[in-house]
Amino acid sequence: MPKKALISLLFFFLFGIFVNSQANASSFGVIEGGTNRTLIPLRTVSDTFKVPVEWNNKKKVVMVNHQYTLTVGSKLIQENGQVVRQMDSQPKIINSTVYVPVREIGFLFNTPIKWNNEKQQVEFTVNSSLYTIPVFREAIVKKPKVQVAKKSVAVGGKNFSVNTVSVNLLAPNTTLHVEVANNKMGSVGTLASIAKNHNAKVAINANYFDAYTNNSVRTVYNALVMNGKKIQEFDPKFSTFYYTKDGDIGILPGAKVKELYNQGHVEEAIQVGPRLVTNGSITVNPISEGFTSHKILSSPGARSAVGILKNRQLIFVATSGATVEQLASIMKQLGATDAMNLDGGASSGLYANGKYLSTPGRNIAVALLVK
The missing domain is CATH 3.30.457.10 (Copper amine oxidase-like, N-terminal domain)
Structure with missing residues (x-):
């Protein structure tokens, strides 16, 4: 031949x-x-x-x-x-x-x-x-799609109980999705209901929203990209977690992710912040991203975060009683090369394999899901 x-x-x-x-x-x-x-x-x-x-x-x-x-x-x-x-x-x-x-x-x-x-x-x-x-x-490719663990992480002499979900994006049929409560922008619902409505294995709360009113429509803050469509505009400064059509993940300022979106690369994105870890180093600087609230600048509280590990691995984290700087140290110790803070306080929640690991104290507007 x-x-x-x-x-x-x-x-x-x-x-x-x-x-x-x-x-x-x-x-x-x-x-x-x-x-x-x-x-x-x-x-x-x-x-x-x-x-x-x-x-x-x-x-x-x-x-x-x-x-x-x-x-x-x-x-x-x-x-x-x-x-x-x-x-x-x-x-x-x-x-x-x-x-x-x-x-x-x-x-x-x-x-x-x-x-x-x-x-x-x-x-x-x-x-x-x-x-x-x-x-x-x-x-690495053969690792399970989802692994759940509770860990104790020491920061500055204080031990934090941390709920973690590790996600292998290389596992078959594994995808990330941004979804809003009740499939309606401005609506709120339980984190578990958002996960169940979309047959998700894992869910964590995402963007900040107007949680302190009883209005029928709650304002969701900063950018959202869902299924390749930009739902809300990017703030140039705020950190943004994104997922591309090729399966890549990253955390960048809104202006950079907007460029990637305009080039047709971004499939899903949430914009929350502040950024916690960059290239393996703690880089917390909330003021530079426009934050002014003491809840972000100095106060301890319930926290959620998303971290990127090497080789297309993710870690979702929920803990309590931590400042943002302490959360950054936790994420670094858990192996995150890049990490971003998510909405916290009563919104903080983590769901996996059909049950809560950390239960939110209120209904939320936006979730990051793993299917």
């Missing part, structure tokens, strides 16, 4: 595979445990390439174009039952996604594979298009 034809076959295969008859949108590579080989996903959603693909789940065999087969656990590519190539490693199913060694892709496509150590990603060019794929350790 000519190499050009084989390359064409694998190119179609790379973009056309199905597992269990369902599309899988994994867009990251895996460093395999034990071998330390880098594997990249075969499946990338694309309507550009059209080729018949049949998946035999019992035999773990995919047939491409009614004639070529590649079997998970085998190093062989076959055409009508005859071996046409032996690979030096083999495909593997991880979390229902088929992965192939990046070395084979480089050989078959006759294209150099580059490793970007700073960004921890592989880079290669196909048909003049640059592909960049972030890579994570297999053990």
